[in-house]
Amino acid sequence: MEREQIAGLTAELNAQLRLVERVHQRLSDRVSLGLDTPPQLDSVAYQIHNLYCAAEDLLKLIAHAFENRIGAGSEWHRTLLLRLSQPILGVRPALLTEETFDLMKRLRSFRHFIRHGYGAEIQFTQLKPNLDLAMSLPDRLSQDVQHFLAQLGAESDPL
Numbered sequence: 001m002e003r004e005q006i007a008g009l010t011a012e013l014n015a016q017l018r019l020v021e022r023v024h025q026r027l028s029d030r031v032s033l034g035l036d037t038p039p040q041l042d043s044v045a046y047q048i049h050n051l052y053c054a055a056e057d058l059l060k061l062i063a064h065a066f067e068n069r070i071g072a073g074s075e076w077h078r079t080l081l082l083r084l085s086q087p088i089l090g091v092r093p094a095l096l097t098e099e100t101f102d103l104m105k106r107l108r109s110f111r112h113f114i115r116h117g118y119g120a121e122i123q124f125t126q127l128k129p130n131l132d133l134a135m136s137l138p139d140r141l142s143q144d145v146q147h148f149l150a151q152l153g154a155e156s157d158p159l
Contacts, residue, residue, distance in 0.1 A: 001065070001066070001152065005065070006149075006153070009061065009062070009065050009152075012061050013062070013149070016054070016057060017058065017138075017141065017142055017145060019054050020051065020054045020055055020058065020137075020141060023047065023051045024051055024135075024137070024138045026047050026050070027044065027047035027048065027051055027131075027134060028135075030044045030047050031044055031131065035127070041123075041124060042122055045110075045114050045122045045127055045130075046114065047134075048107065048110060048111070048130055048131060049114040049115065051107075051137060052104070052107045052110070052111040052134070052137075053111065055104065055107075055137060056104075056108075058141065058145070059080050059081070059084045059095065059096075060080065062084060062095055062148075063080060063084065066088065066091055066092045067083070067088070077108055081096070081101060081104055081108065084096050085098070085101040092152070093148055093152070095144055095145070096144055097143075097144055099140065100140045103133050103136065103137060103140060104137070106130070106133055107130060107133055107134060107137065110130040
């Protein structure tokens with residue numbers, strides 16, 4: 001990848017990380033209101049969904065920059081995570097550490113439930129472990145992106 005392309009990708013990734021942080025802040029704001037009522041649980045669950053989707057969009061930026069396609073079948077969410085957890089020899093390093101991959105895989109399942117569980121009521125016992133994962137996602141993702149960019153030789157601003 002050319003220096004100018006790396007600089008452009010770096011800017012896009014940093015912008016997406018800022019969006020992830022904004023969604024994370026909305027999630028924190030919702031949590032501070034409490035987790036005592038069904039509407040509060042629903043609101044927090046929705047923000048976890050949004051946080052995962054913002055993180056997934058960051059992964060898509062890298063997939064498009066290097067592989068230029070992510071697939072369109074029903075398994076593309078899973079494939080995207082798998083692809084970005086592995087290096088492609090001679091093309092790009094892996095983005096996601098094993099820990100971040102596992103965290104995102106678990107949040108992907110929760111996102112799927114929120115997106116498709118129309119009649120289901122969110123329970124605190126179901127929400128809490130996913131909330132804990134979601135709260136750690138921005139820092140892990142930021143670390144992974146900085147490591148990824150360093151491997152590419154990018155000059156990036158610390159986030």
